[in-house]
Amino acid sequence: MKYAFAKRVRHLQSSAVRDLLKIINKQNVISFAGGLPDDRLFPLDGVQAAFEKTFQSGKKALQYQETEGYAPLRELLCDRMKVKGINSYSPEDVLITTGSQQAIDLFSRVFFNPGDVILTEDPTYLAALQVFESYEATVIPVLSDENGMLMDDLEQKLKQYRPKCIYVVPTFSNPAGKVWTIEKRSAVLELAKKYHVVIFEDDPYGDIQFNEDEVYTPIAALDNGDYVLYTSTFSKTVVPALRTGWIAGPHQIIRMMAQAKQANDLHSNSLSQMALYHLCLDFDLDQHIQMLRKEYHDRMKTMLAELERSGLPGLSYVVPKGGMFFWLEVHESLDTTKLLQEAVKEGVAYVPGAPFFVGRSKQNTLRLNYTHSTPDKIEEGMQMLVKVFSNAMEKGKVY
Ligand SMILES: Cc1ncc(COP(=O)(O)O)c(C=O)c1O
Numbered sequence: 001m002k003y004a005f006a007k008r009v010r011h012l013q014s015s016a017v018r019d020l021l022k023i024i025n026k027q028n029v030i031s032f033a034g035g036l037p038d039d040r041l042f043p044l045d046g047v048q049a050a051f052e053k054t055f056q057s058g059k060k061a062l063q064y065q066e067t068e069g070y071a072p073l074r075e076l077l078c079d080r081m082k083v084k085g086i087n088s089y090s091p092e093d094v095l096i097t098t099g100s101q102q103a104i105d106l107f108s109r110v111f112f113n114p115g116d117v118i119l120t121e122d123p124t125y126l127a128a129l130q131v132f133e134s135y136e137a138t139v140i141p142v143l144s145d146e147n148g149m150l151m152d153d154l155e156q157k158l159k160q161y162r163p164k165c166i167y168v169v170p171t172f173s174n175p176a177g178k179v180w181t182i183e184k185r186s187a188v189l190e191l192a193k194k195y196h197v198v199i200f201e202d203d204p205y206g207d208i209q210f211n212e213d214e215v216y217t218p219i220a221a222l223d224n225g226d227y228v229l230y231t232s233t234f235s236k237t238v239v240p241a242l243r244t245g246w247i248a249g250p251h252q253i254i255r256m257m258a259q260a261k262q263a264n265d266l267h268s269n270s271l272s273q274m275a276l277y278h279l280c281l282d283f284d285l286d287q288h289i290q291m292l293r294k295e296y297h298d299r300m301k302t303m304l305a306e307l308e309r310s311g312l313p314g315l316s317y318v319v320p321k322g323g324m325f326f327w328l329e330v331h332e333s334l335d336t337t338k339l340l341q342e343a344v345k346e347g348v349a350y351v352p353g354a355p356f357f358v359g360r361s362k363q364n365t366l367r368l369n370y371t372h373s374t375p376d377k378i379e380e381g382m383q384m385l386v387k388v389f390s391n392a393m394e395k396g397k398v399y
Contacts, residue, residue, distance in 0.1 A: 011133040024349045030381035032368040033349040035174060035324055040374075041295060042239050046283035050275040053282065061274060067262045069096025069246070070273040076280055077246050081230070084206070084218055088225030089248040095258050096246050098268045100204055103231040103247035104131045106257040106264065107165075107200060112137040117163035121149060123327075123356030123365075125174045125202065128167060141358035142166075146318050148180030151187045158195040165198050171216045172205040172323025175356045175367040179321050185219045192227045198253070199223075203232045204245075207289050208371075209322035210297040216322075226250055234276055236324070237289050242272035296324070302375040303368065306382035312389055314364075326368040327353070330389055336366040339392055348384040 024031050054061050068074065074091040081089065097103040104127075112118070114136035120129070122141030132139050140161050143153040148170060157163070166188065170180035180188075192199045201219045209216065220230035229249035234242060247254065261267070279285065300320055307317065307326070314331030330336065336352040343349060353365025370378060 008134055008136055011130060024344060027344075029344055029347055029349050030373055030377050030384070031349040032370070032373065032378075032381060032385075033351045034372060035369055036372040037236055037240070037292075037324075038295075038372050038374075041292060043279075043283060043288050046279055046288070047239060047242075047275065049282065050277075050279035051271070053278040054271055054274040057274070061271060065267050065270040065273075067095075067258050067267045068092075069094070069268065070270060070277060073273050073277040073280075074246070076277060077248075080280075081220075081248065085221030086218055086230060086248070087221070088223065089220075089230075093225070093251050093254050094246055094248045095254050095261065096244065096268050096273055097231070097261070098243045098245070098265065099235060099240070100202060100231045100233040100245040100247075101127060101131075102261075102264075102268070103229075103245055103257075104128050104200070104202070106260050107229060107247070107253070108132055108135045108137065109260045109264075110253070110256045111164055117161040118165045118167055119154065119157055119161070119163045120167045120358055121169070121173065121176070122358045123175055123353060123361075124167070124358065125169055126356050128202065129356075129358065132167075137164075139358050144178075146178060148178065148184035149188060151184070151191065154188065155191055158191060158197060162195075163197055165200055166192060167200045167202065168219070169202045169205075170219060171203055172208065172320060172325075174205070174323070175325055175351070175353065176327040177318065177320035177323050177325045178327075179216055182217055185217060186222055189219055189222050189227060197227075198250075199228045201228055201230045203230060204236050205323035206232065207237050208293060208296055208324065210293060210300065211321060212293075214321065220248070229253060237285070237292065238276065238279065242276060243269060244272045244276055293322075296371050299370045299373070299375055299378055300326075302378045303370045303382060306379060306386070310382075310386040312386060313393065324369055324371045326370060328366050328368065329362065330364050330366070331393055332364050334389060334392055335363040337363065339388060342392070343385060343388045346384045346388050348381040348388070350385065 074094040077094055078091055108131050112135040117138045117140055118132050119140050119142050121144050143150045220228040231247040233245035316329045317326055337354055340352055351367045354361040
């Protein structure tokens with residue numbers, strides 16, 4: 001039987017790379033591919049205690065809850081956002097979502113008609129691109145350097161395409177591991193105001209910063225609450241399994257998204273929300289985040305040391321100041337999509353860079369995650385990876 005799927009699902013097809021990565025998880029391969037935190041560092045006791053506390057409130061905890069999310073958690077999130085300088089949202093301007101991923105989806109659902117334009121960095125977060133495309137939005141890439149978008153190009157594209165939104169991951173981006181300067185953050189907001197466009201600021205990694213002394217002010221902290229939607233998540237700092245994130249923004253947009261959420265799933269898992277509320281009260285989340293910063297920083301340095309001694313010709317990268325990823329450009333003769341199979345045979349996996357691009361993709365790029373593997377596995381895996389790339393170049397194979 002040939003099923004008559006809607007036209008828009010043509011964007012949802014699985015790729016050969018995805019299929020390969022699925023197999024990797026089942027094999028004995030050192031994987032730098034997923035965007036995974038390390039489960040050995042999960043605060044299991046804290047999460048368990050938080051659920052026990054949740055169940056102490058009895059059967060009521062098992063009832064349907066309001067779509068907007070558990071009110072005490074929304075209040076607590078406003079307090080936590082204030083610490084980052086984000087002052088303009090009250091609990092009514094916050095919607096709890098099933099991860100930040102759902103925030104991206106609900107926003108797209110209420111904003112995009114087919115053909116509406118959204119501007120993004122290039123490369124950018126793959127699963128956001130998939131959402132935008134599933135709502136038949138047209139994604140236009142903006143040029144950037146290692147400090148963020150190029151404002152001239154952004155302004156020209158704002159004029160030319162009249163987009164509805166600018167999507168950015170300004171603090172330790174996925175996949176590029178970049179951090180925007182404060183000047184770029186202010187400038188993008190000024191342009192958003194000038195052209196009446198909202199900014200969707202996706203900030204899952206902001207807490208994983210390696211240099212305690214640096215301040216990465218969210219764009220939302222520079223705004224008065226009219227132009228920026230800010231989403232973040234507990235996936236990287238607590239655990240992804242609770243599937244809890246949030247979005248804060250202009251009240252009208254949040255209200256519309258809550259209505260869309262009602263149609264979508266009524267509300268996110270309320271036991272997770274209550275447990276996270278108790279976790280934030282009874283467990284020292286900030287201390288836990290400090291531990292993660294140190295641990296992930298050490299792992300980044302282990303990967304960096306391997307890159308530095310690799311001797312690979314044509315290798316370039318920016319050293320991440322936080323987050324979970326290295327973004328590499330290797331010699332232009334190498335096609336990382338084609339080489340992935342050889343790497344997996346050798347015992348190591350990565351994500352080829354090509355799918356993250358909106359515009360012309362660079363085949364000689366890849367993303368490496370350093371948070372999921374232990375330092376000794378990082379060393380072992382990197383040596384395998386360097387061998388695969390060196391061999392490919394030595395043999396002069398045309399990939
Ligand atoms: C940039 C970015 N945004 C959003 C998400 C979604 O995170 P979650 O749905 O787990 O909160 C991720 C996950 O990797 C991400 O990298």
